[in-house]
Amino acid sequence: MADLRELYQEVILEHSKAPRNYRELKAADHKAEGFNPLCGDRFTVFLEMDGESIKDIGFQGSGCAISKASASMMTQSLKGKTRNEAKELFERFHQTVTGHAQHQDSLGKLTVFAGVSEFPSRVKCATLAWHTLQAALDGKQEAISTE
């Protein structure tokens, strides 16, 4: 049986209650909206780029503990990263939450989301902010959807 505490780790609960970088960036040059129509989760991710690097990042929206904590910790881990590093990190994050990770240690703090892989119905919650980030980096205009 999957362990609830593996999913709702302290750090996840803490981020869901007090999300970091939870703000609209006035200077954003990239932004995208992401939506999970199954549960109504909705986030906007704002990016301020400096060439290929993410100079600043913020998000706003509403969602479950997993999606909100994931968005919060994503913003923390991406500041100063390049576009390619961000995409590569998403790739590894996705592998971790779907249970296909090769080297979990390379994820750093984001490793706390490994418990999500035991709860397949929650994978989309964990990846919503990341999909939205990708859309923002790619300059997508339409809101992206998990479905």
Place this chain on the structure above:
Amino acid sequence: MKALIHETVAGFDIQKVRADFPILQEKANGHPLVYLDNAATSQKPRAVIDAIVRYYEQSNANIHRGVHYLSQKATDEFENARKAVQQFLHAARPSEIIFVRSATEGINLVAQTYGRAHVGAGDEIVITAMEHHSNIVPWQLLCDEKKAKLRVAPINDKGELVLEEFERLLNPRTKIVAVGHISNALGTINPLEKIIALAHAKNIPVLVDGAQAAPRVPVNVQELDCDFYVFSGHKAYGPTGIGILYGKLALLEAMPPYQGGGDMISSVTFEKTIYNKVPHKFEAGTPDMSGAVGLHAAIDYLNNLGLENITEYEHELLTYATEKVSAIPGVRLVGTAKEKAGVLSFVIEGVHPHDIGTILDQEGIAIRTGHHCAQPVMERFGIDATARASFGLYNTKEEIDELVKGIKKVQEVFG
């Protein structure tokens, strides 16, 4: 849960009833299954499962066209199921009962046949703010095609239809009123008699979406005087893939067909096709025979328990659950109509419904979380989603106690 009290409530023996549903013996995540997602779909009694098996083992053949023994037997069983539905809804004639896939298909059928024939540019269709998407989108499609307008009657903070506002929306351009009998997201029972009387006073036909009502309350379409009534087999303890559209005979006869194909014709040439009479005009192609037979068994099962008994028992469950759940600090009920059935929608302060669902699931408790295919209802209450426990005839007060414990566990995790 270990010591379920053996009690006879509201005219039936709940332990005997529970034993009729094989799936209730299953475990979920290591716990006895507490199935509180009946508004999404109900579980099936052994009698329904057996009827479907028996149909395939002893009766299966294509209907309405063979001269052989089995074809006649299958046809008889299919048509007997129609008669059982007729009696279940208290319709005047079996020919007023159309077999469709689901309540959704029934609404689409009416929108695409009656609707396309009667709704034109500038006309209006009136629904309510508590409808399921299945009673919104088919009308939007029709309005888009015909340049007609969808008007929405508002609901109050308890989740009740504001009847005066509804009445104000009715005018000579209103061509159809479509309204749910019981709201799937809020549990509100709509005052159908008043709604139908108001609409009929202006010669507007009324379609009733009975998906939540058919398994919960006795339905008498003649007394209601509704023009169309739809429900789904799978929410009424029957199989998936079968649903019912009731329509008044005169309306059905005047409506153009829905889909074309076999069985819905009386003669075909390349120049002209003569359509079959109702109900067959609306049943193109080989129908879901085993589904009809399974639905018949479900109706027999409900009749044996007695719809009045079921209504009373579920009302008792809902009253108990309302009391217990609303007493938990930090929990708020969404949908507190005076007339309510079957559904307890709630939110917990500081916890997203999706997280509630996952934590309850770990305790073996199945509830629905999300917008319940009623996004406008969520918007009306200024929320994204709710957690929804919905009750069936086999649920017990002990299971509600488990739900209450589960909610407290959720609050602990998020404490």
